[in-house]
Amino acid sequence: HVDSGKSTTTGHLIYKCGGIDSRTIEKFEKEAAELGKGSFKYAWVLDKLKAERERGITIDIALWKFQTAKYEVTVIDAPGHRDFIKNMITGTSQADCAILIIASGTGEFEAGISKDGQTREHALLAFTLGVRQLIVALNKMDTCKWSEDRYNEIVKETSNFIKKVGYNPKSVPFVPI
Structure with a gap:
């Protein structure tokens, strides 16, 4: 994961929902490019620690609040790295809804959904911690050329697993991004 x-x-979600302005994103893009990590501009909205930015991983949970016309939203970004699973649990335990972000690339999805994969671990932890609303985002769909077959394969396999965990796959939106 x-x-x-x-x-x-x-x-990116925070930016698109108006939670941060384009000037700040441009600043992050410039700073990230200087470290050879230009694609990390949106990650830097939440990854504030020097070590996170240098290593390109999330270490601590980060919270970001913004309002839409209808809702007050608090986004909690949690680490995916096994070394920081305690921080992930802390963040997830505060959530009403989880977005399970799955890499769709060949090999990436398979590693995450494997017996000891972190996609499985994160879905199981979310359910165990009482998070009953789940959204699955299939990220990096561009790496498989937005293949509908790949999308369907990932939805099927993920649905089978989350059903075993306790979620109802029919009520879980799967969003290709």
């Missing part, structure tokens, strides 16, 4: 794009997707 490491490098599936959790922080980047979360930061």
